[in-house]
Amino acid sequence: MIRFDELLCGGAFRLFEGERLDVGQPEPTPRVAANLPKLKVGVGAGAEATLVLLYDRPLTASVEVELGEGARLELCALFTAEAFVELAVRQKGRSECRMTTLQLTGSNLVCRVGLEEPGASNRLHGAFLAGAGEHCVADIRLDHAAADCSSESYVKGVASGDGVGEFRGLVYVAPDAQRTDARQTSRNVVLGDAARVTTRPQLEIYADDVKCSHGATVGQMDDEALLYMRQRGLSEAQARALQMEGFVADVVRRCGVEQLHEVLMRGVSEKLERM
Template identity: 55%
Template sequence: MGRFDWIGTEAFRQVDGRLLRVTRACAAGLPFAAVDPDRLSVEVEAGVEAALVVLHGSPDETSIDVRLAEGASLALTEIFVSEAFVECRIRQEARSRCSVMTAMFSSANVRYRTDLDGAGAESELDGVFVAGGDEHCVVELRTAHNVPDCRSRSAVKGVAGGRALGEFRGLVYVAPDAQRTDARQQSRNVLLGAEARIDTKPQLEIYADDVKCTHGATVGMMDNEAILYMRQRGLSLQQARSLQIEGFVDDIVLRCPLDAVREALVGAVAEKLEKM
């Protein structure tokens, strides 16, 4: 696991077993961490805040089930350094908040299913994948606004080089009478070569009329004018390319709420780009 080995140390409270129940009594202190779980249920008590990091360092299948009680808050960070397949189900009650950061540095497949079941619930997801060689990264989201007055936002950025393939599939569902929904979905991607490919498919399925819902997707090459500008100031072509892509990806990575994890993610991005 290299750069992320320390996540399995005393810097975190390690999750033993398949259930993490966060109560007021155990909420304070170090963030929680789980390394290569095959199944994990997370329950956060009403009004409690928690942070959890999940490291996928083995080619396994993982099922994660998250339940947030009324007013609960969870910051979930998932890091992929091996070809893991993950199903993550998130259920949120009134005024709860779940923020997810997902970062892929190898082939991986992750599916998030979020149900906003209580008024005032908020869901945020920031994701990034950096794929090279023959790697294949898949990010799939389904966010269901089942009741009125909920908010969701997702922003996923992808980079693909070599013969890599990236896929983003996102669906925002707004149930009948889920009025005053506010949902935003964005997918932005950069290709580093002619053989790389990224497929993106954001979707909206809306059955209420008083909503604010937007989605967008872009796939393009690097900004040649910006690269030329940097080269005129003494940078090599490789340095200019790396700086541009790092800036593009780090915009997402820097949103990670845990300082030490955020710094490690920034370093992992730079390390991966050096190999592409």
């Protein structure tokens, strides 16, 4: 599994242990905040930052993030323990926030994003893996309160054994939020008859000039692809693991923190071996 000390080794990340992080200029080194029950983050106008939230022990936590005019934030939230986390993001004009969430065990993420001024954009890419006896929840709401904002929420889920996964998504477009561009996608795979994933994407639109879409799928593994891999010498277990790794790797590749890619994929592989 992904370990706290693993992220800090080599000096690629800096540890943050306080309750408030304020960034007033570009920060070249990503920060890591581990198991903080409360955290407030402010990224000032024109500033840039990268923040990794790691939850490797059970807890309840709240994170509040505010992006100033033209600010940019790369945010990655990693769950390797049964944590309940409420994440609230508020964005001013022309700010950009890219978010990656990875739930490698039963956990609950409630994310609320507010695009409050024109030109703000948010990209959220996430994945959850619910094994036997685990329950994963990804509850994502994006509020478009101003014109000319864009958002994308793209979440993948895998459940096995009697594991349960839930995706709850809502894109709200206010009456004044003209020229909104919003996309919401939920893709899920269940492994076995007892596993279950429920998905509920929703759009609530009160403006006329918008481009909004949403979609959801829940299915089994691709039998033809499994047969193809088995014909090339792989066992059924190996073929299943590779197919699922490719499914989740699509989310990992979208993470803007390149230093994390190898660590994240190792965590995904170890989890899938147990599912």
